[in-house]
Amino acid sequence: xxxxxxxxxxxxxxxxxxxxxxxxxxxxRVYNTLISYTKNSEDAEELLQDVFVTLYNSAGxxxxxxxVSTWIYRIAVNKALDFIRKRKSKKRFGSxxxxxxxxxxEMKYDSVEFVHPGIQMENKEDAGxxxxxxxxxxxxxxTAFILTQIEGLPQNKVxxxxxxxxxxxxxxxxxxxxxLKVELKKFFPERGKK
Numbered sequence: 162x163x164x165x166x167x168x169x170x171x172x173x174x175x176x177x178x179x180x181x182x183x184x185x186x187x188x189x190r191v192y193n194t195l196i197s198y199t200k201n202s203e204d205a206e207e208l209l210q211d212v213f214v215t216l217y218n219s220a221g222x223x224x225x226x227x228x229v230s231t232w233i234y235r236i237a238v239n240k241a242l243d244f245i246r247k248r249k250s251k252k253r254f255g256s257x258x259x260x261x262x263x264x265x266x267e268m269k270y271d272s273v274e275f276v277h278p279g280i281q282m283e284n285k286e287d288a289g290x291x292x293x294x295x296x297x298x299x300x301x302x303x304t305a306f307i308l309t310q311i312e313g314l315p316q317n318k319v320x321x322x323x324x325x326x327x328x329x330x331x332x333x334x335x336x337x338x339x340x341l342k343v344e345l346k347k348f349f350p351e352r353g354k355k
Contacts, residue, residue, distance in 0.1 A: 165229035172220040180217050187230065188213075190312065191237045197307045198241035200292055208244060212237045227321050234314075234322045238304055294344040298337050301325075305333035306341070 163182050171179035191212060196205035215236050223232055295303055301323065308319040309330070316334075320327040 166225065169220045169223055169229060172217055177217075180213065183216065183229070183233070184213050187233050191233060194234065194237050194307065194312055195241050197292070197295075197311050198238075198245060198303075204244065208237070208240050211240055215240070228318075231318060231321045234308070234318075235324075238308075238322060242300055242304070290345060290348050291341070294341050294348075297344050298340055302333050302337035302340065305330050306337035309334050310338075 168179040192209050195208045199205045308314045316327050316330045320330045
């Protein structure tokens with residue numbers, strides 16, 4: 162186990178070795194969080210690098226009010242949400258002609274074949290529907306759900322990352338589950354009727 166406070170102090174003084182230690186400690190977990198948002202490995206890898214560049218550049222600004230891991234997750238979530246906002250903005254202001262098939266004149270859409278790296282083989286199809294359904298959730302519900310239910314972080318840690326109370330996180334997760342249940346019933350109407 163590394164001493165995160167000492168690592169940050171060393172990074173503030175320009176130590177790339179200390180940055181590498183933090184990267185080795187958190188990269189896999191942060192990548193899993195990012196890919197839950199982006200659903201694309203290249204985008205998640207780019208954001209992962211961006212998270213640690215930001216950490217390197219702003220290590221001196223860390224106030225030690227929370228754990229270093231909380232700060233790293235907060236940076237990652239903010240980067241992921243910014244990325245999604247920019248992607249949605251580009252789609253919104255893109256050419257409307259690209260929404261239609263030239264041959265048939267019918268509406269077309271992007272179907273993303275996404276599989277989260279932590280999903281068991283037998284659950285991959287269901288997971289694809291879940292990650293698609295996550296897109297309908299408001300940002301805070303999506304973040305609370307991803308961090309608690311997919312990444313397995315405790316609610317009190319997620320509360321720190323999101324700057325919310327634990328009760329608020331619990332409520333966000335419950336609302337996310339309810340919204341996901343409604344969305345997933347569209348794909349699996351026969352489930353839950355036993």
